């Protein structure tokens with residue numbers, strides 16, 4: 001009898017402990033979906049920022065051939081995915097520079113028919129998407145904790161960004177604050193191990209095909225670069241959810257993020273190019289000059305590099 005009681009007590013304690021772990025504050029509520037593109041993210045279909053991207057997007061049919069693709073200029077960053085001819089690109093300058101698809105590299109996973117390995121993962125402009133994966137062993141070497149509020153207090157992995165991006169983020173948050181817009185970080189860096197664990201969890205739950213529709217395959221989440229962060233208002237409302245689009249925070253970010261080197265990485269109307277639904281909360285650091293140029297031209301990172309649309313058949 002007393003054994004049973006002890007067992008029950010243990011079970012109860014265990015249950016409570018587990019519940020306690022889940023106690024992740026308002027921020028975390030959105031976080032899981034955000035992080036993981038949680039399937040459970042309820043109403044917000046896109047909720048899985050991290051890469052809830054839809055895979056069923058229709059082909060962009062040429063849209064990425066971007067007539068308005070920027071003409072090469074040396075700022076035109078590293079053709080990070082072009083292994084050999086990086087140097088060549090720089091010298092040829094102009095057209096040659098960006099006219100080539102960014103990734104004619106090697107086969108990355110073998111699973112995705114068109115998966116390539118990002119050749120310069122440390123580049124500030126590295127193009128990481130469903131067709132361009134980070135190398136298996138890549139971990140940014142300069143991760144720091146940006147001095148900005150997050151929706152959670154803990155000093156954990158997802159609070160980190162690469163140094164340059166972190167400093168830019170601090171300026172962005174300060175500027176927003178001056179304009180009466182209080183922002184908070186939701187989720188920034190995510191290690192390969194974390195992404196892998198998440199993805200595998202979803203594969204177990206829903207099968208790989210379905211998991212891929214809402215969670216990024218390890219190596220293809222931009223959060224693994226340490227240059228991306230999901231942002232919300234300081235109240236955490238609509239964090240990483242569709243309804244964030246209608247907030248003043250989203251409006252402010254759309255207008256001012258480029259001034260600090262960030263782009264709205266998955267804009268509305270470009271789903272067929274980025275491979276992701278509109279995610280007004282997902283910021284990607286690319287540097288001020290390029291961010292401003294992209295914003296002025298209304299183009300995505302894929303278009304900037306004349307890369308193949310992600311959803312191309």
Ligand SMILES: [Zn+2]
Pocket residue numbers: 049050223228229230281282283
């Ligand atoms: Zn994100």
